[in-house]
Amino acid sequence: MTTAPHRIRLPAAQQPTWTCDGLVENVRADLAALPPLVEASAVHRLRAELARAAQGTRFVLQGGDCAEPFLDSAPARITAKAAQLCSLADLLTTRAGLPVVRIGRFAGQYAKPRSQAVETLADGTVLPVYRGDAVNRPTADPAARRADPARLRAAYDHAAACLDTLLLRGHLAEDAAAGSVFTSHEALLVDLETPLVREDTEAGGHYSSSAHMLWIGERTRQLDGWHVGFAETVNNPVGVKLGPGASPDDVHELCERLTRGHGAGRLSLITRLGAAETARRLPALVEAAADFTGRVVWLCDPMHGNTVRHSSGRKTRVLTDVLREVTDFFAVLRAHGVPPGGLHVEMTPDDVTECVDDPAGLATGALPRFRSTCDPRLAPAQARGLLMATADLLARKDTP
Ligand code: PEP
Ligand code: MN
Numbered sequence: 001m002t003t004a005p006h007r008i009r010l011p012a013a014q015q016p017t018w019t020c021d022g023l024v025e026n027v028r029a030d031l032a033a034l035p036p037l038v039e040a041s042a043v044h045r046l047r048a049e050l051a052r053a054a055q056g057t058r059f060v061l062q063g064g065d066c067a068e069p070f071l072d073s074a075p076a077r078i079t080a081k082a083a084q085l086c087s088l089a090d091l092l093t094t095r096a097g098l099p100v101v102r103i104g105r106f107a108g109q110y111a112k113p114r115s116q117a118v119e120t121l122a123d124g125t126v127l128p129v130y131r132g133d134a135v136n137r138p139t140a141d142p143a144a145r146r147a148d149p150a151r152l153r154a155a156y157d158h159a160a161a162c163l164d165t166l167l168l169r170g171h172l173a174e175d176a177a178a179g180s181v182f183t184s185h186e187a188l189l190v191d192l193e194t195p196l197v198r199e200d201t202e203a204g205g206h207y208s209s210s211a212h213m214l215w216i217g218e219r220t221r222q223l224d225g226w227h228v229g230f231a232e233t234v235n236n237p238v239g240v241k242l243g244p245g246a247s248p249d250d251v252h253e254l255c256e257r258l259t260r261g262h263g264a265g266r267l268s269l270i271t272r273l274g275a276a277e278t279a280r281r282l283p284a285l286v287e288a289a290a291d292f293t294g295r296v297v298w299l300c301d302p303m304h305g306n307t308v309r310h311s312s313g314r315k316t317r318v319l320t321d322v323l324r325e326v327t328d329f330f331a332v333l334r335a336h337g338v339p340p341g342g343l344h345v346e347m348t349p350d351d352v353t354e355c356v357d358d359p360a361g362l363a364t365g366a367l368p369r370f371r372s373t374c375d376p377r378l379a380p381a382q383a384r385g386l387l388m389a390t391a392d393l394l395a396r397k398d399t400p
Helices: 021-033 040-055 075-096 150-168 190-196 226-232 248-259 278-288 319-335 380-395
Strands: 059-064 100-105 118-120 126-128 182-186 197-199 206-208 213-216 238-242 267-271 297-300 307-309 315-317 340-346
Touching (some): 040 059, 040 100, 040 206, 040 297, 040 340, 059 075, 059 297, 059 380, 075 100, 100 340, 190 197, 213 226, 213 267, 226 248, 238 248, 248 278, 319 380, 340 380
Parallel strands (some): 059 100, 182 213, 213 238
Antiparallel strands (some): 118 126, 307 315
8 A cells, every 4th residue: 555645744845935825725625626637547558658668669759848838738839749749759760660659748847946946137136936837937027936826726727728639639648549649747846746646546546647657856856755755656657867966776766666566667767967977877877777677767868967058148958968968878778788768858849049059059149049938948950850860879779
């Protein structure tokens, strides 16, 4: 028996200080009474697909915004994101001959962990940081940055609108249709995730009805913290980000605790070590999970370890670094006889200038179409370039 999710009493990192504390309890009660956003049957189907990825007969493409705006629940917006995901998956299947599991970083990617709690503007004003549309607004003024519990309910409504559109247009994996997508987001907010847990009438225990897959971020994967404890109580596939500070012991304990009682495909380890560190740090992490080969999925997030400053002062990422991290990821896994399971990327179907193609791009001009409210995403051509290179790595099975 797993602990009922509402009984977890562990410290939770990265939680907002809500402006109207009393309201949170009302919002939580409302959320607990609403219909599930996703069904348990689709959650289990995704786990079965991920089991195949763990064994090397599927490849995972998980992608979408860093911070998904509520406004993108408009049908044209969510459809464009699902279409981009599917077209990249098709590209990979065509070039590498492997079926692709499509997991959107959308329909609920509304909460952001941040490295600083406040932001200082050019004029010296200090504001609370933007923590995602489920918490506050990105506009740089004090009213917008207040953490408003009503936004938790809005997060549910926008995710529901996205899921309705995906279902209506035949994009959603609820009915096991070919070419469909699953949804995922970072399980960050205690006050959003807890009330959306439902009984799992198929498998017993509980599942999170907020998305098919959830992941735990680099800043909240403490072994004694709420997020890992919460993940232990739900049956969904879960991912855990692994940055340069992750130790082999961390990885081993995460594998033990998060696979216990579950079939293959339950846990994805999402490495985001950076291009400079992957070859050096990944081998020990892979060795720490050796007992779990074929049961855990190794995903590469080549974005979050490669964030640098553009001359304009913006955060950016260099596509050649992204490619190098993926190349080293493949080489290390294959050297250990472990299948590279997939990619986790921040990308958009919009024609943005957020990431640059090569290091020369760091010094030149500005980034005129930087539209992300958080991290820089790959533009469509950059995402295609990355997927083509990845397909070529996949197809060259014999050469690490
Ligand atoms: C993210 O996925 O947007 C993120 C914050 O990643 P990480 O937890 O790996 O830093
Ligand atoms: Mn990000």
